[in-house]
Amino acid sequence: MSFDYDLFVIGGGSGGVRAARIAAGEYGARVALAEESRMGGTCVIRGCVPKKLMVFASQAGLMAEEMRGYGWEGAQAGRFDWSVFRPKLDAELTRLERAYTANLEKAGVRIFHQRATIVDHHTIALADGTRQTAKHILIAVGGRPALPGIPGEDLGLISDDLFLLDRLPRRAMVVGGGYIACEFATILAGLGCDTVQVYRGDAVLRGFDRQARDLATLQLGQIGIDLRLNVTPEGLERTGDRIRVMLNDGMTEDVDAVFWATGRDPYTGGLGLENTGVHLRPNGAIVVDEWSQTAVPSIFAVGDVTDRVNLTPVAIREGHAFADTVFGARPRKVGHAGIASAVYLRPHEVAQIGLTEEQACARGDVDVYATEFRPMRSMFAGSNAKVMMKLLVDPDTDRVLGCHVFGPDAGEMIQLAAIPIGMGATKADFDATMAVHPTAAEELVTMRTPARRHRLAVQAAGGTAAG
Numbered sequence: 001m002s003f004d005y006d007l008f009v010i011g012g013g014s015g016g017v018r019a020a021r022i023a024a025g026e027y028g029a030r031v032a033l034a035e036e037s038r039m040g041g042t043c044v045i046r047g048c049v050p051k052k053l054m055v056f057a058s059q060a061g062l063m064a065e066e067m068r069g070y071g072w073e074g075a076q077a078g079r080f081d082w083s084v085f086r087p088k089l090d091a092e093l094t095r096l097e098r099a100y101t102a103n104l105e106k107a108g109v110r111i112f113h114q115r116a117t118i119v120d121h122h123t124i125a126l127a128d129g130t131r132q133t134a135k136h137i138l139i140a141v142g143g144r145p146a147l148p149g150i151p152g153e154d155l156g157l158i159s160d161d162l163f164l165l166d167r168l169p170r171r172a173m174v175v176g177g178g179y180i181a182c183e184f185a186t187i188l189a190g191l192g193c194d195t196v197q198v199y200r201g202d203a204v205l206r207g208f209d210r211q212a213r214d215l216a217t218l219q220l221g222q223i224g225i226d227l228r229l230n231v232t233p234e235g236l237e238r239t240g241d242r243i244r245v246m247l248n249d250g251m252t253e254d255v256d257a258v259f260w261a262t263g264r265d266p267y268t269g270g271l272g273l274e275n276t277g278v279h280l281r282p283n284g285a286i287v288v289d290e291w292s293q294t295a296v297p298s299i300f301a302v303g304d305v306t307d308r309v310n311l312t313p314v315a316i317r318e319g320h321a322f323a324d325t326v327f328g329a330r331p332r333k334v335g336h337a338g339i340a341s342a343v344y345l346r347p348h349e350v351a352q353i354g355l356t357e358e359q360a361c362a363r364g365d366v367d368v369y370a371t372e373f374r375p376m377r378s379m380f381a382g383s384n385a386k387v388m389m390k391l392l393v394d395p396d397t398d399r400v401l402g403c404h405v406f407g408p409d410a411g412e413m414i415q416l417a418a419i420p421i422g423m424g425a426t427k428a429d430f431d432a433t434m435a436v437h438p439t440a441a442e443e444l445v446t447m448r449t450p451a452r453r454h455r456l457a458v459q460a461a462g463g464t465a466a467g
């Protein structure tokens, strides 16, 4: 049977673009890609990139405060002008979008700027009514924000909207305690918005190490966010040009904008998967095996739509491994354990790799090398902001099981720590490494004595041994 293409990719985001470019450019496959919105996908257009630029923009106040502590009398951040920043952001995203498009075209990929749906195991329908056939179909459609399902929720905004605002809200509420909620609240507060963050749990960033979570929770309050814990909205209604939020603790809040950051769901609705034998999980995620192959041999899926680890570098690696395996005769699987990540808060970021202290304790014996200290840079300026560094070590093998950093540029630190830890480094390897002085990161190679030693036998007997 002959097909129009060897590969048809649905979705021009992190995973889809990489897979298409490698399959066509490196392996000579005949590839087409459909993108219904802007090329580059969530990360480039409405995620990592605009978010990080806004994090940079939002730190002027903290920098001015620090500089006053260094003797810069009267140092002030000035007034943030969204009408200057927003067009610059738009121009940068357009530049990136063009670069992604050009790279695909250079690799020989045929691009359809429209929505695609699946007709059968080898056929794609495009929004213009035409059909294309392909030997392989790659689904890389990503995810979409999930709303909480409460009355009036349509009055709220989603993360995409932050980058498209005509003007910044004077008073904003961010709902949630995950990556997006914490980063968005930090950005809004830093840009001068009166910011309320509402989270139903007792500490933000569930899934991260508890000590880091507690420090992040504290920091959100310290930078001026009105953080309400153990609270959740029950309904929204319009009052004039504002929005009234009814909270489950009986309080109401009037704000100019509400941002839902209550998770994301795979974007499989309306994709035509009922025409195939592809299996979905209850949240709509596509079930794939370790080769990113679905239950239908000709259909593969990568990235957030599979809800494995929802990060850009993971989607890219999955897309690349798919192309290597199917078109390059170089079978490659992607490991989803031990992936480092960072949350870009200010002034200190949260970054991690491997097990949390809680997970390590549940797994078995663990020695915890941990330190909390006021770093030279901010202490001199009179700030109480604390840095935290932690290594979790298996006492039997001496292997480092996890690393957690709460501090300035923690994301940059964890990227480098991820290399030795991924290679199986031991605590002795860290100890043998000469420190770079004076840095905050040097603490990672100078912690000599465990702060705590958790022993499974002792815990089972009713306690935790401290060393």
Ligand SMILES: Cc1cc2nc3c(=O)[nH]c(=O)nc-3n(C[C@H](O)[C@H](O)[C@H](O)COP(=O)(O)OP(=O)(O)OC[C@H]3O[C@@H](n4cnc5c(N)ncnc54)[C@H](O)[C@@H]3O)c2cc1C
Pocket: 010, 011, 012, 013, 014, 015, 016, 034, 035, 036, 037, 038, 039, 040, 041, 042, 043, 044, 046, 047, 048, 049, 051, 114, 115, 116, 117, 140, 141, 142, 143, 159, 180, 267, 271, 302, 303, 304, 305, 310, 311, 312, 313, 315
């Ligand atoms: C606010 C925010 C901040 C983030 N920050 C970070 C970060 O700092 N670091 C990090 O690693 N990750 C971050 N992420 C996550 C990251 O953006 C995603 O993990 C990544 O984009 C997933 O890539 P993907 O290829 O699976 O999907 P996407 O990038 O979402 O791409 C999917 C594409 O498919 C298109 N599409 C969907 N359906 C169709 C269809 N039927 N036909 C045609 N086209 C279709 C969409 O328009 C989209 O362009 C962030 C996410 C958000 C929302």
Ligand SMILES: NC(=O)c1ccc[n+]([C@@H]2O[C@H](COP(=O)([O-])OP(=O)(O)OC[C@H]3O[C@@H](n4cnc5c(N)ncnc54)[C@H](O)[C@@H]3O)[C@@H](O)[C@H]2O)c1
Pocket: 147, 148, 149, 175, 176, 177, 178, 179, 180, 181, 183, 200, 201, 205, 206, 232, 233, 261, 262, 263, 264, 309, 310, 311, 341, 342, 343, 344
């Ligand atoms: N820096 C980064 O790497 C980065 C940044 C942003 C997003 N991301 C990726 O995007 C994914 C999605 O981010 P996210 O923040 O949307 O999801 P998340 O899963 O991290 O957080 C969702 C939050 O919403 C809360 N929540 C869920 N339902 C709720 C409800 N009905 N009412 C009130 N609160 C509710 C949850 O308790 C949680 O705190 C992340 O898991 C991450 O993989 C990464």
